[in-house]
Amino acid sequence: MKELEERIRKEGTVKPGNVLKVDAFLNHQCDVALFDQMGQAWAEHFAGKQIDKILTIEASGIGIACCAARHFNNVPVVFAKKAQSINLDGDQYSTSIYSFTKQREFPVIVAKKFLNPGERVLIIDDFLANGKALRGLLDICQHAEVEVVGIGIAIEKGFQGGGDDLRAEGYDVDSLAIVESMDPESGTIVFR
């Protein structure tokens, strides 16, 4: 998506350690007009597919998913919550996600009542790198016996391989900007 690539080029910052900072418009300050365009782009890509629910993960996915939902007949948005600990009371699906940024595993939960067997789910998130967070959401979807219709991602770091692995497994991953390479010294970003 041209608008997103332009914003990344203009306002994104490449930091050492494969970090792309886009907090000016995506995940600290949010440009909701851009989010709306992103939702429209996903709606075009997934047109004709029945989607009952959007699933995302806190915190950065929530704004994007809520703006996107307008373009999917206002379906409910469910966000997975980062929990203090895995609660085994039986009311929640839980999984564990390794965070590269935080260098540790953290538990993530979704209340069972918000994912019903057979529902058709679109997963939306801001970033896809190695795919650890998405694997956690897919794990929850599998336990919930919902069907993952597709995965909408704002920025994929293509060189980290998580997206291509998911595509090879048959998932319909629609990333609006795929960074093929980036250089912290020159600040250069090359898109796929």
Add this chain to the structure above:
Amino acid sequence: MKELEERIRKEGTVKPGNVLKVDAFLNHQCDVALFDQMGQAWAEHFAGKQIDKILTIEASGIGIACCAARHFNNVPVVFAKKAQSINLDGDQYSTSIYSFTKQREFPVIVAKKFLNPGERVLIIDDFLANGKALRGLLDICQHAEVEVVGIGIAIEKGFQGGGDDLRAEGYDVDSLAIVESMDPESGTIVFR
């Protein structure tokens, strides 16, 4: 706001310890059509006031603020982040908020570059009870030297007094539903 009160009555659950669970439509599963109506209601209340930015706090405030921003000319939404620790590198405003749910203080930060002196800010959040979270956001606003034009809240627990204290101090607090009392045994909820 009638629609919100109806949803609280229909889908909210009163739990012991002054807890009102509204995770079916507000803070775990999100009804974006309702969020849109809420944004419209705030836009009517704050009509005629110049608003440059919306400030909220992760996680539950984000979806509501992003949907509301459409009704405020798509102004940027900035969400305060819950941090692992207070980082004193000088690039961030930070404060500490006591969480009743988690029974502990946690640090909250906003990057300085996203709040500029003199900007006119609308604060939006899902809940207002004793006002601890809002006090943290107001503290950040004071440090940033921005002007708080108003505070838009989805559900205020009126009996906990935080909203009335803020009103007495001159803040324009627009809560779309104010719970005057609620009873965990009967499940009864009385609105102001």
